[in-house]
Amino acid sequence: MTQISTKPPSGMRDFLPEEAARRKRIFSLVEEVYESYGFEPLETPSLERLTTLLGKYGEEGDKLLFKVLKRGEKFERAIAADNPTEQDVADHGLRYDLTVPLARVVAQYQHDLPRFFKRYQIAPVWRADRPQHGRYREFYQCDVDIVGSRSMAVENDVCAAVSEVLQRLGFGDFRIHINHRRLLAAIMQKVGIPEEKQDGVLISIDKLDKVGRNEVMEELEQERGISRDVIDELLPLLGALPGADTDNMATIERLRGEVGELEDGAAALDDLTDILTLGADGPASDHFVVDPYLARGLAYYTGPIFEIRGEGFPGSIGAGGRYDELIGMFTKQDFPACGFSLGLERILVVMEERGMFDEEPARTDVLVTVWNTEFMPKSIELAKELRDAGFRVDLYPSDTDRYGKQFGYADRRDIPVVALLAPDEVEGGTVTLKDMKSGDQESVNRTEVVEWLKKTL
Amino acid sequence: MTQISTKPPSGMRDFLPEEAARRKRIFSLVEEVYESYGFEPLETPSLERLTTLLGKYGEEGDKLLFKVLKRGEKFERAIAADNPTEQDVADHGLRYDLTVPLARVVAQYQHDLPRFFKRYQIAPVWRADRPQHGRYREFYQCDVDIVGSRSMAVENDVCAAVSEVLQRLGFGDFRIHINHRRLLAAIMQKVGIPEEKQDGVLISIDKLDKVGRNEVMEELEQERGISRDVIDELLPLLGALPGADTDNMATIERLRGEVGELEDGAAALDDLTDILTLGADGPASDHFVVDPYLARGLAYYTGPIFEIRGEGFPGSIGAGGRYDELIGMFTKQDFPACGFSLGLERILVVMEERGMFDEEPARTDVLVTVWNTEFMPKSIELAKELRDAGFRVDLYPSDTDRYGKQFGYADRRDIPVVALLAPDEVEGGTVTLKDMKSGDQESVNRTEVVEWLKKTL
Numbered sequence: 001m002t003q004i005s006t007k008p009p010s011g012m013r014d015f016l017p018e019e020a021a022r023r024k025r026i027f028s029l030v031e032e033v034y035e036s037y038g039f040e041p042l043e044t045p046s047l048e049r050l051t052t053l054l055g056k057y058g059e060e061g062d063k064l065l066f067k068v069l070k071r072g073e074k075f076e077r078a079i080a081a082d083n084p085t086e087q088d089v090a091d092h093g094l095r096y097d098l099t100v101p102l103a104r105v106v107a108q109y110q111h112d113l114p115r116f117f118k119r120y121q122i123a124p125v126w127r128a129d130r131p132q133h134g135r136y137r138e139f140y141q142c143d144v145d146i147v148g149s150r151s152m153a154v155e156n157d158v159c160a161a162v163s164e165v166l167q168r169l170g171f172g173d174f175r176i177h178i179n180h181r182r183l184l185a186a187i188m189q190k191v192g193i194p195e196e197k198q199d200g201v202l203i204s205i206d207k208l209d210k211v212g213r214n215e216v217m218e219e220l221e222q223e224r225g226i227s228r229d230v231i232d233e234l235l236p237l238l239g240a241l242p243g244a245d246t247d248n249m250a251t252i253e254r255l256r257g258e259v260g261e262l263e264d265g266a267a268a269l270d271d272l273t274d275i276l277t278l279g280a281d282g283p284a285s286d287h288f289v290v291d292p293y294l295a296r297g298l299a300y301y302t303g304p305i306f307e308i309r310g311e312g313f314p315g316s317i318g319a320g321g322r323y324d325e326l327i328g329m330f331t332k333q334d335f336p337a338c339g340f341s342l343g344l345e346r347i348l349v350v351m352e353e354r355g356m357f358d359e360e361p362a363r364t365d366v367l368v369t370v371w372n373t374e375f376m377p378k379s380i381e382l383a384k385e386l387r388d389a390g391f392r393v394d395l396y397p398s399d400t401d402r403y404g405k406q407f408g409y410a411d412r413r414d415i416p417v418v419a420l421l422a423p424d425e426v427e428g429g430t431v432t433l434k435d436m437k438s439g440d441q442e443s444v445n446r447t448e449v450v451e452w453l454k455k456t457l
Numbered sequence: 458m459t460q461i462s463t464k465p466p467s468g469m470r471d472f473l474p475e476e477a478a479r480r481k482r483i484f485s486l487v488e489e490v491y492e493s494y495g496f497e498p499l500e501t502p503s504l505e506r507l508t509t510l511l512g513k514y515g516e517e518g519d520k521l522l523f524k525v526l527k528r529g530e531k532f533e534r535a536i537a538a539d540n541p542t543e544q545d546v547a548d549h550g551l552r553y554d555l556t557v558p559l560a561r562v563v564a565q566y567q568h569d570l571p572r573f574f575k576r577y578q579i580a581p582v583w584r585a586d587r588p589q590h591g592r593y594r595e596f597y598q599c600d601v602d603i604v605g606s607r608s609m610a611v612e613n614d615v616c617a618a619v620s621e622v623l624q625r626l627g628f629g630d631f632r633i634h635i636n637h638r639r640l641l642a643a644i645m646q647k648v649g650i651p652e653e654k655q656d657g658v659l660i661s662i663d664k665l666d667k668v669g670r671n672e673v674m675e676e677l678e679q680e681r682g683i684s685r686d687v688i689d690e691l692l693p694l695l696g697a698l699p700g701a702d703t704d705n706m707a708t709i710e711r712l713r714g715e716v717g718e719l720e721d722g723a724a725a726l727d728d729l730t731d732i733l734t735l736g737a738d739g740p741a742s743d744h745f746v747v748d749p750y751l752a753r754g755l756a757y758y759t760g761p762i763f764e765i766r767g768e769g770f771p772g773s774i775g776a777g778g779r780y781d782e783l784i785g786m787f788t789k790q791d792f793p794a795c796g797f798s799l800g801l802e803r804i805l806v807v808m809e810e811r812g813m814f815d816e817e818p819a820r821t822d823v824l825v826t827v828w829n830t831e832f833m834p835k836s837i838e839l840a841k842e843l844r845d846a847g848f849r850v851d852l853y854p855s856d857t858d859r860y861g862k863q864f865g866y867a868d869r870r871d872i873p874v875v876a877l878l879a880p881d882e883v884e885g886g887t888v889t890l891k892d893m894k895s896g897d898q899e900s901v902n903r904t905e906v907v908e909w910l911k912k913t914l
Binding site for chain 2 (some may be wrong): 004007013014015017019023035036041042043044045046047048051052066067068071072079083086089094105109113114115116118126128146149151153156277280281282329330363364370376380384387390393394395396397399405408409412413
């Protein structure tokens with residue numbers, strides 16, 4: 001017998017019942033809120049063709065894909081070739097997010113979908129990232145997206161929905177940083193940063209809140225090849241780093257003075273104004289922070305972009321934006337689209353750290369004990385009766401243990417009530433019910449057990 | 458722009474909202490029944506180490522694993538070697554079932570688990586099988602297992618739980634074929650089939666209900682190398698093929714006469730008797746069929762084995778059994794265990810074919826229409842009000858469409874009520890509500906909209 005490691009694979013996790021049950025409850029709550037906004041469920045396969053996934057997330061994303069081996073003869077042929085690459089020996093990949101699968105689905109079923117497709121999907125995604133605090137290789141995302149409309153009502157809807165989720169979970173202090181890809185384009189144009197350098201510059205300025213002004217200036221000059229003059233124009237244009245108490249409308253007005261004459265600038269600032277105005281009385285309103293430094297890494301965004309941050313959060317706990325051209329990569333027709341993705345695993349980490357979980361409700365209501373082999377059928381009968389009355393009932397799965405062990409088992413599983421059915425009870429037509437919290441025991445007439453449980457549980 | 462296939466990968470499926478919602482409902486029902494039997498949820502990663510998976514399912518199973526490429530340098534090194542194999546270039550695999558992950562979990566967390574571990578898991582598994590009717594490469598299994606007890610109360614519990622699921626789904630006509638690995642061993646011993654030929658013989662006799670007696674006899678003689686004399690002893694010993702109306706106790710008595718003097722035979726027949734006796738008044742009782750031909754392919758079974766069949770089912774729709782030695786492959790300690798797995802995808806195929814689904818409930822209650830850009834905030838406000846009152850509300854995500862289009866959208870999405878908020882309504886403090894089924898429209902005071910909806914929906 002070889003000893004095999006029994007840990008889950010690196011960066012992945014097992015969830016024992018208490019934690020699994022809690023996750024289920026949180027997923028249900030997210031689902032309920034998303035449905036209350038009129039979003040509908042979509043299910044897609046965990047695997048996608050590699051051709052579907054590659055080239056959508058940028059070079060770094062392609063590297064993080066878990067790739068699946070070709071099978072049988074196809075694998076044999078590929079591996080026998082000279083210097084086969086990953087793409088030669090693999091044909092599928094585990095999905096990296098829920099947005100690209102949605103884009104594929106819209107392209108495939110465009111004629112079967114309503115004019116606007118509002119879908120949610122709560123499902124795992126996989127990234128071969130270096131595991132660290134709150135970052136896993138298999139993790140759930142909770143996405144809402146609306147396909148088919150260019151109206152900022154869409155941005156308002158998805159921001160409101162995720163804000164309501166966070167509030168229902170007990171978060172009050174999150175910030176939704178918002179920016180606009182076209183505003184960034186206008187700013188680059190205004191200060192004269194050539195197109196081929198823009199991506200690098202965006203990556204650098206996006207880090208300003210973490211590494212500080214001096215380091216960003218150094219990086220821009222030395223790594224991105226931006227002249228000191230341009231940097232001295234760019235940073236004042238971006239302005240002070242915004243925080244929760246920044247006046248968003250003032251930021252927009254100031255930027256309008258700077259880039260409002262450029263087509264991209266005007267359009268972007270109009271969009272941001274619309275989002276703030278439409279959301280003014282909604283659940284997201286107090287959380288918006290217009291942030292010209294926000295860039296978002298993913299290549300596919302084209303309009304407004306969002307990222308949720310907060311004090312003590314391990315990085316962002318949600319992000320999204322408009323991606324009007326992604327679906328067009330799969331089909332000839334253009335489909336505007338915008339969505340928001342909540343990173344549930346990080347949210348759960350924060351909730352755990354802050355002690356935000358409610359007390360766990362019991363997962364099983366009653367344990368029916370077993371006196372001995374002969375009386376096992378009596379216990380099975382009682383368990384059935386109680387199940388039929390709507391209770392969650394565990395039957396002790398052995399006929400050779402004393403009551404002490406059976407109580408210990410109920411205690412270990414946090415089962416609140418134990419039902420005893422010894423010869424005395426069977427003969428007398430009663431059941432002895434033990435309240436595990438108080439330790440009280442009571443002999444109850446068989447016909448009144450259901451009533452007793454309804455009162456006690 | 459290269460045109461990429463937008464179909465899901467071969468043997469895998471997308472589920473659009475109507476179907477996805479239906480699947481969610483069915484999963485919930487299974488979950489509810491499993492919890493009513495005291496089973497608790499467990500979550501494990503989709504990926505396992507290849508070493509965890511290999512060698513558990515037999516040679517055929519190993520071939521059907523989806524294997525995941527090593528990454529970065531590890532891949533480079535592996536691919537650069539001479540004649541690398543699948544195991545050289547891959548380090549993980551997608552789980553093939555939910556039983557092996559459970560065994561790994563029990564080995565890993567044995568000291569954190571209760572004395573008996575009753576878990577359910579409803580999750581996808583992956584097999585690179587040839588896709589065919591009702592057989593997919595990614596499909597959900599719904600498993601219940603009890604770890605830690607040798608009592609047949611366990612077999613009774615898991616059989617009762619899956620039977621209740623099937624009954625709640627509307628199935629009345631399924632059969633749970635039961636047999637016992639040790640009974641098969643005793644039969645092999647009795648007629649003198651040497652150990653190395655037993656697996657092949659079991660595969661052949663398991664097919665008798667599909668291919669008939671003559672073909673099995675030919676296969677046994679020509680492919681399995683069994684002499685005519687032995688075959689002429691074996692088949693009468695197995696007896697007539699059992700069906701729904703077979704007398705199970707008579708079958709057991711007859712077999713007791715044949716192999717009851719062998720240790721394996723006696724123990725197996727006692728177990729089968731216990732299962733039938735304990736289950737006599739439970740949900741599985743009318744469905745048991747003692748079937749000495751049943752073999753089950755998976756290598757890890759050691760005791761009673763089950764398979765659910767029925768007229769018109771595409772193969773079995775559920776299977777299980779006792780595997781007292783599987784967990785021992787991961788840890789030094791022995792853990793008896795037994796479980797049952799429902800093949801939900803096949804069940805859904807049969808339900809679809811038989812029209813067993815209830816009418817779909819609405820997924821969204823109300824569509825709030827949008828008169829124009831100026832009035833959009835009014836519509837957002839109404840949508841929020843109705844959501845706060847507990848309704849699932851879609852806001853029309855565009856401000857440029859006429860009512861006709863908006864009604865069409867509601868109709869396409871089967872939203873039962875549409876709320877109109879044109880200038881007249883806003884001015885008069887009313888909302889016009891249209892019942893999409895009857896086509897009736899009614900002007901309702903803004904303060905009475907919630908009441909109206911409660912009555913109508």
